[in-house]
């Protein structure tokens with residue numbers, strides 16, 4: 668994705684948060700408290716998915732837009748979803764990666780990334796900003812819950828599992844974004860002639876190219 672498109676998508680997502688104090692908070696977290704500085708260039712991983720410059724920005728925009736689509740669908744089917752929380756939570760869910768990874772001299776995991784991990788680091792960074800910006804307590808807890816639960820399972824390094832519609836939706840959009848980008852990467856790497864990958868421990872399955880649309 669071209670960088671300019673990603674940056675304007677990111678800014679438009681923030682601007683689409685309707686509750687002004689929350690929109691102001693997300694702007695402040697990224698642009699006043701310095702998260703944006705690394706966030707807009709960082710990879711989302713050291714290898715495997717979005718492991719390239721701007722990968723974290725691309726992944727976060729993709730998760731937010733996917734999560735908005737899921738939220739709108741379920742709102743129409745009678746599930747009350749707080750769209751502002753979904754957008755804020757999706758944009759903030761992986762901020763800990765800016766401290767868990769370093770890109771100089773080459774992409775690698777920091778010591779803190781190894782021993783504290785990006786979910787705990789993201790939670791800490793978010794809570795620090797929330798305190799400085801005096802974000803309301805209930806909104807703070809709801810977004811903290813999205814950040815802490817976004818991997819969906821305790822064995823996948825989330826200390827809590829998603830308990831709200833907003834957290835379930837961000838977790839699902841995050842997981843889907845990872846799996847689809849990993850599928851694309853694998854298909855590109857096995858070449859046009861091959862149908863299936865070998866067993867991939869990361870996704871605990873072999874991946875199939877599927878059939879072409881007619």
Ligand SMILES: [Fe+2]
Pocket residue numbers: 760761785817818
């Ligand atoms: Fe994550």
Ligand SMILES: [Fe+2]
Pocket residue numbers: 726730760761841
């Ligand atoms: Fe993520």
